[in-house]
Amino acid sequence: MTHENASNKETQQPQNEADSSSQPEASEPLEGTVVGPESDEVLEEQGFDWKIYANELELKLAAAEAKIEDQKDSVLRSIANSENARRRADQEVDKARKFALEKFAGELLAVVDNLERATQAADAENESVKPLLEGIALTHKLFMSTFEKFGIELIDPQGEIFNPEQHQAMSLQENEEFSPNTVMAVMQKGYSLKGRLLRPAMVMVSRGGTTKVDTQV
Template sequence: MAKEQQNTQEPLEGVQDAVDTAVEAGAAEPQAADDTQADVLQQLEESRAEVDALQKELAELQPRAQAEIQNIRRRAEQDVEKAHKFGLEKFANELLPVVDSLERAIEASQGEGEQLQAIREGVEMTLNLFLSSMEKFNVEQVNPEGQPFNPEHHQAMSMVPAEGVAPNTVVTVVQKGYLLNGRLMRPAMVMVAKS
């Protein structure tokens, strides 16, 4: 019987060892689970911080992007407006020599005689009709005779002595200038009084 008791104790000791090993392993698992859970929580907090930073950056960039879109729209509208306003510039520039020729014809017909007078009146009427047509499209004539010299709208051909005229005053207009919607198409070529 003592032998049987000894045989039953040996398997019990083996079981006890297995239980002790399992308890030790079980005690280690909760600690590993706690470590894993802490790592996950830390990563979650880092992700939240990144999301918050990105949302803040987006909130800062959004007004800037809207302002840039407004600027692009405004520039496009200005370009379209300029295209409408100054689209006729080349056409109007081509017509200016016609006006010049009509004016020269009027000047050349200065003289006596009914035929010359009739030609002159016809050319004057044509010129006036032509100038009024150009005014409809905002083409203005610059005829600065007797006015102070303006380098923005006038081109001085020469300076001449002139009595009774203030210095830097336009004495003679050699060729009239023109503006399209306030923008200079061609400067007036003038002679200016010396000081």
């Protein structure tokens, strides 16, 4: 044996020992390992258990799915709460916008009533009063136009069936000309704001009566 061959053997021997010592113990399949009968035997010899590994993967997968479902439910609840809060806020704003003028409009009803009374009480044939009546009529017309603009509607149920939700019966009288429970006369007109009653109409209601029939030929 030459000196050169002896040196090569001495050099190769530590490398082989280092290679064998650097191989890891396989507790799980190495990345890129081709699964097959031969590789299974090798992994089993290294102490690897496929069943334990599969169970661990299933547990991790189940935990991940449970976490996703929990986060999904949390997101859905947050969205639902936000939608409910937005809907309630919209309703409150809409209600405030609709009925912000309710008290103010109620105060103006007395003004309109006085304008109507002045028109009814004045002598329309008197030439000196006509300019005043025209001014009152124009003012009343502007009031009614403004009321209509803001959703204030007139309730004038003359000849209609009595409605306790909008009318206030001040008296009942028998009258053959009207069907029972019919508004015979309106003492004071009513008003509503966007469908909500501001003031009921004060009315006189008919009790009804039997119509006389002429039986003579």
